[in-house]
Amino acid sequence: MIWLIYALFFVTLYFEVFMLLAFVTTKTDHDEPGGLENITFPRVTIIVPCFNEEATLSATMHSLLALNYPHEMLDIIIVNDGSKDGTLTVAKTFESDPRVRVFDKPNGGKHTAMNFALQHTNSEFIGCLDADSIVDPEALRAIIPVFADDRVAAVTPGILIKKPQTLIQHMQDAEYRLSVFNRFTLAALGSAFITPGPFSIYRTSIVRDMKGWRHGHSTEDLEMALCIQDAGYIIANAPTAVVYTGSPRTVHALFKQRVRWTYGFLRNSIDYHYMFGNKKYGNLSIIILPMALLSIFAAIIFFTRLIYLLIGQILHAFARWQIVGIQLHAPTFDLFYFNTSMLIVLVLIAIALVIGLIAVGTELVTGKRRVPFGTAFFVLLYSFIVPLWLATAVVRAAFKTGVRWR
Amino acid sequence: MTSPITQTRTPKSRTYLYALLITLFIFATAFYVSTYFNSQRIQDIRSTQDNISTDILSLETQFDLLQQRSCDSVTENTILPSELISLGNQLSYMEAQNSSTNKDEIIRLKRLYSLLQIKDYLLMKQLALKCNLKPVFIQYFYTNIGNCIDCEKQGYVLTKLAQTYPQLRIYTYDYNLDVSALKTLISINDVDNKLPALVIDDKVYYGFQSEADLINEIPQLATLEKATSTAATSTKK
Incomplete structure (x- = not known):
């Protein structure tokens, strides 16, 4: 077992x-830097798909309307996807702005709302902003110049957590900064395989070529990205196009969201299995997709091993308690007993590397390297909860149970 | 604004190769660091063993001198049992680390540890006779072969007793260790390979003995001072 752990750790x-x-x-x-000097701003449509978003829609819309982008070139389409709350009423309050159009349709899921908007636009570029996210005023101006390269089908932004409050949100804050690094580097390797919901912008003609968004096992953003990769286009990243997205406040909500994401990745991996190891797709197929898949199982194996060791310790402590009762000891700090096994040293190196990458991600978005408050908790606690949703998603994907958004 | 799109998806073998070399370097560094700290621990143990050897030699010399003098300066604490216990703990820890690189060295240190314990035991017996001291001895034989759950349980009980009665002299021996002096000790005491086994006042007890059993078997424990505060120690199984 220990050699399997070392092998997975090495990989x-x-x-x-x-x-x-x-x-x-x-x-x-x-x-x-890409230049803005000679650029002519093309027409862009931003879709805001809504399902019961009355509490957050207003902030999202205000941030979109504050975008530093020529008014006549910005088209915002709110699609009320059969909300049961006051979302439509809130949406209609923005209709007075000439940039905003509001549509109402029966509930069909996010991808149907996006496709609905696709049918009602002739803009050169189209994007989406989830109704729990807000954009930086300069975000669109940071993205559009990247499309100067005709091979670019989509550009992803730099996503941060919107006003983290709970411990879980602070941990996600650190995680998202690590994701900024990952998204940037994956784009550099021509291997981005997700175009996240918050403010990924697409070339409309290519989206139409792809026949719009599909359900994609409740991860239409991942499916669309794989589809774009399959067609040989590029997914670029503009980390300075900052978007602040809403995040789950509780472990339960986070668990549900991540099971959906992992489930979507696993099911889409099966659908696009021919991309794995296929040299035609370069880095994506040689290392990125296989590693994304392997990391799920590696995390589960690491966690299982950790739980096995912890249970062993608990059983020992219990046996000891049964025999000699509770013994209170003054804590000792004898350096002799500090665990310096090779695995521990490797774990420490890996943690240092992760903290470094969080700092790099932070710098890409904010220009400063200071890691956020949640980093320590992310490093210490997150790895104890991640394997739980990974394992759940693996089981559900194996049995094709399907997953729900909420 | 940073635009990364100029790189394509075409793999660069150089990146793959350099990443491999760096990862190998990191693994080699981790191996070196781990080995370095383990060597330091071995050094610590050696140093403790040297100290105990010196203590024993000193006591032996003192004992020779005492043939002509009184026992005034000798007590049950002449060699601190805690030093031996601490050494035992360190060896237990190293053994539990299960490091294949240090296995032989640890066995060598364990053999020396067993010898030191036997020497301490013999010397204390002689001192007790000469100076009318009443030390309390427990000789404990355990095994690491197979899954000796009772050995583990016995270890917990002895650890607690050692903490409660700092003057109690507990000697722990790995029954299967290849040390001729240990084999002689086993033979003299007629200890069979039915472990755990305890030798108290020349009588052998087989199987797990609870704390209450031992307090019953050793009435002299009542004469020993109890610890005022417990130190964090453990007796190896």
Whole structure:
């Protein structure tokens, strides 16, 4: 078992190093700003699909209307996807703005709302903003120049957590900054396989070529990205296009969201299995997709091993308690007993690397390297809950149970 | 704004190779660091063993001198049992680490530890006779072979007794260790391979003995001072 742990550790560490190297190479070779001087701003449609979003829609709309983008070139379509609350009423309060159109349709899921809007636009570019997210005023201006390259089908933004409050949200804050690094590097490797809901912008013609968004096992953003990759286009990333997204406040809500994401990845991996190991797709098929899949199982195996060791310790403590009762000891800090096994040293190195990558992600978005408050909790606690939703998603994906948004 | 799109999905073998070399380097570093700290621990144990050897030699010399003098300066605490217990704990910890690189070295240190314990035991017996001391001895034989659950349980009880009665002299021996002096000790006491086994006042007890059993078997325990505060120690199984 220990050799399996070491082997998996080697592979996951290799992947971390690989990503860091790819990032460094990209920054060294291509760290030059795209110009806004000669650009003509194309028409862009932003879809705001809504299902029971009365509490957050208003903030989302205000942020969109505050975008620093020519008014006549911005088209905002709110699609009320059969909400049962006051979402439609809130949406209609924005109709007075010439940039805003509101549609109401029976509930059919996010992808149907997006496709509905697709039918009602002739903009050159189309994007989505989940109704629990807000955008930075400069976000769209950071994204549009990236489309100067005709091969680019989609551009993803830099996503941060909107006003983290609970401990779970602070942990996600650190996680999202790590994701900023990952998304940037994956784009650099031509291997982005998700175009996240909050403010990913697409070339409309290509979305139409793809026949719009599909259900994609409740992860239409992942399915669309794989579809784009399959067609040979590029998914780029503009980390300075900052979006603040709403996040689950509780472990339960987070668990549900992540089971959906992981389930979607696993089921879509089956649908797009021919991309794995297929040289035609380059880095994506050689390392990125296989590692994304392997990391799920590695996390579950690491966690199982940890739980096994913990249960062993608890049973020992219990046996001891049964025999000699509770013994209170003054804590000792004898350096002799500090665990310095090779695995512990490797774990410490990996943690240092992760903290470094969070700092890099933070710098990409904010220009500063200071890691957020939740980093310590993310490093110490997150790995204890992640395997739980990974394992749940694996089981559900194996039995094709399907997953719900809420 | 940073635009990463100029890189394509075409793999660069150089990145893959460098990542492999760096990962190997990290693993090698982790191995080196871990080995370094383990060597330091071995050094610590050696140093403790040297100290105990010196203590024993000193006591032996003192004992020779005492043939002509009184026992005024000798007590049950002349060699601190805690030092031996601490050494035992360190060896137990190293053994539990299950490091294949240090296995032989740990066995070597365990053999020396057993010898030191036997020497301490013999010397204390002689001192007790000469100086009319009443130390309380428990010789404990355990095994690491197979799954000796009772050995583990016995370890818990002895650890607690050692903490409660700091003057109690508990000697722990790995029954299967290849040390001729240990084999002689086993033979003299007629200890069979039915472990755990305890030797108290030349009588052998087989199987798990609870704390209450031992307090009953050793009435002299009542004469020993109890610890005022407990230190965190453990007796190996």
